[in-house]
Amino acid sequence: MPRSVPAPTLESAGIFHRAYLLVTLGACALVFLAAFESLAVTTIMPVVSRELDGASLYALAFAGPLATGVIGMVAAGNWSDRRGPVGPLYASVAMFVLGLLIAGTAAVMPALVAGRLVQGLGGGAMTVALYVVIARVYPPELHPKIFAAFSAAWVIPSLVGPFAAGLVAQWLSWHWVFLGVVGLVVPALLMIVPALRGLHGTQGGVPAGAAPEGMSTPGPRKSSGSGRLAWAALAALAVLGLNLSAGLPVAGGIVAVAAVVVALIAVRPLVPRGTLTARRGLPSVILTRGLASAAFFGAEVYLPYLLVERYDFSPTLAGLTLTGGAVAWAAGSAVQGRLGPRLDHRRAVRIGAALVLGAVVLVLVTTVLSWPAAVVIIAWVFAGAGMGLMYARLSVMTLALSSRENEGFNSSAMSISDSLGGALSLATTGIIFAAFPTSAASFSGVFALTALIGVAAVAVAPRVAGRR
Template identity: 65%
Template sequence: MTSDAPPGAASVNREPDALPGIFSSRYLWVTIGACALVFLAAFESLAVTTIMPLVSADLDGAALYALAFAGPLATGVIGMVFAGNWSDRNGPVAPLLTSVAVFILGLFICGLATDMTVFLIGRLVQGLGSGAMNVALYVVVARIYPPALHARIFAGFAAAWVVPSLVGPFAAGVVAELTSWHWVFLGVVGLVLIAMLMVVPALRMLRGGSHGDVAGKPAWAHGKIAWAVLAAVAVLGLNLSARLDGAYVGVVAVAAILVALVAVRPLLPPGSLRAARGLPTVILLRGLVAAAFFGAEVYIPYLLAERYDFSAALSGLALTGAALTWAGASWLQGKLESSLSSVNAMRIGTALVLLAILLAVATAAAELHPAVIIGGWLFGGAGMGLMYPRLSVMTLSYSSERDQGFNSSALSIADSLGGALALASTGIVFAALLGLGGAWPFAGCFALAAVLSVLSLGLGSRVGTGVRAPEPQSERADVTGV
């Protein structure tokens, strides 16, 4: 590794060929089960983004369009903090199983909804489950795989996006057009159950938490859970502020953002909001790039449907290309692990995301051919693929076994809260510009995402000079019987 990599990250490259691969008999079912859950999350995410214009039209929910995306991200923060604390106390098995059950409940509520309020409740429940599931899955990786395989399993997670990226958006659009959008949610329930059948054998190979005695377990972080609830409430308030009159919008919006930032501070490593070197900047950068990318992406199918008369299926294809370049770039950065420094991966990635968003701004503002925004979004996906696996690997390299849950939840919190705040803010911008007509509401949303992307450009050089946590003393889970 070059000198900008986090201390201890060189262990990722130490004699990798001497280790069994992630698909060897030792790790086979763990890898299949984990990737199946990532596959599920990918399909659901791409499918919902594709069909939301139809849901909005059917349930008369245009005013709450952004909340359908920001709401699950906000409640996901609560799930992340709770699952991280639970995983540090007792291991990731129970949190993972519980989070999947909650996720299924959310899918059922969404699939059976007949008005926007019920649908939004389902999305909030769904976000709670998916947020917890994401953190528990990270801890599973940390407990089972040696550091030398972390880059490979995270590259495998990115590859798990390929199949749903190829068929997910288009299939969701076709299902919604031929039957009903309700079946996009209800059908995913079956995928969840299949994924769990694959995961359960792997989870049996995990022992409970590494802190077997009650005295040695981390305490329940009631205060942090309360802060997570406050952050989620602030994000929801920010979303709903767009429905207020006149000057109240700005006052409530600013207050909600400030409350969210105050509430999230205890949930992140010290120094994250001021970009302290090392892990704090890794966490902050993850939040900023998520805010920029996802804050823009959810409006791309909406723009194509509203301004270019794309069907739901064709609108979904706009997301397919970006997801493929995301997976491809993730695979490439894994192959170039020793030659592409983390700093350069961040610099290239943030620049590509900014380029993609600027092309989206130009398309909406100048009413360019839709091929510009569709082709431009390929660059955005590639940029995210370069950054996301590296940020995940660096987070684990800075973590000891005792704080894997907290740091993994912090990474996911930054990811979700960054996206939630961006979506809430773009929702306000969209509502404010509706009176101008045309594509100006979309151009305004993309412009705000571009500003967020600019903020991330200079952070890459600060990701690799922190202090690594001490190595865990306990042994890893015994998975030799897999």
């Protein structure tokens, strides 16, 4: 099937070549707006909760979009494999905009949460649809560079998003943090439209990229589209149950364990065979993505808290730790994009996983031994660099190990692993943090758990490729 844009010679082509310029700008803009919205909501939610008297639904406003996002990912993956990515992309952007409109016009907290749920559904589907568009439009040689651009599009909002959202909420209203994004989403989508012509259907499973020898490419499990949606809904409910279990004083522990078990059972039909057992090749690529997200994000959310609580940092100064990690993530992603095939995928993933583990261990040791706060700040720069190195390469490997028949399924599996890994880790660390009587023990428990997850990521990372 011919590409929707003319393919220039690979030596001269880049993601900003005139053949790819509009789709690159449009796709990165959509990623940027989704990231900005996520970070902006974190900034304004205390104001929203106070104004709408919604303290009881505060946690659900964050956990809900993660849960519905899993359903959106599966739906977009199924649809993309059947009909191509065009329909799923249009529908997901429409759902994302609808969620923004509902939340932006909300007068009561339940309405805002409903908007966030719709927004999460559209955002999850949009991520998968964009991945399939990337697989169809760009040659494999450009995949590291476009995913590096996606990483930068995620990082930039972490530098400007919270501040910009605070200014909008202060000068205008928090409603415009949602409504203002609507006017930017449509132009971003319009830039992609020319590249979408001719991307319907799978064309008999023409490979998206040649899989290296020894790398397994298991297809999706034998289950119907509706069956996968049912499993996705069950996984979403398990994530919500785990988040809410901390509020149950007696049965909370039982509910938490049950939620984790249900989530693991529900995710099996949504990922390639052998993912939970770390089979070599694509299953380990998907698993490594989830473990890396769980280790990194599970620790990161507690770093500002640690610096404020133990080292008397101001919230603004403590937040600079996350900024340092975000900048290092962008730098690491840019480095892997420039190196291209000179840095093979397996080595990039192994180095990245080792950097994340080393950083989390340093944070744990600093917490236990009361080392200077500078150790934490420097460590997180290395953690961000590690994520930048391996995150984009895991995306590239997922597409390289996919055919046009299962690009949607595999892209949704990667996104689900990413989302569920982070969500389960955040919920579990929240339970651990609340379980200890002192803050020192609580922080140590959180970082010990994320260090163990990091060990698992390092152990699985070499299995992303076959034996040499």
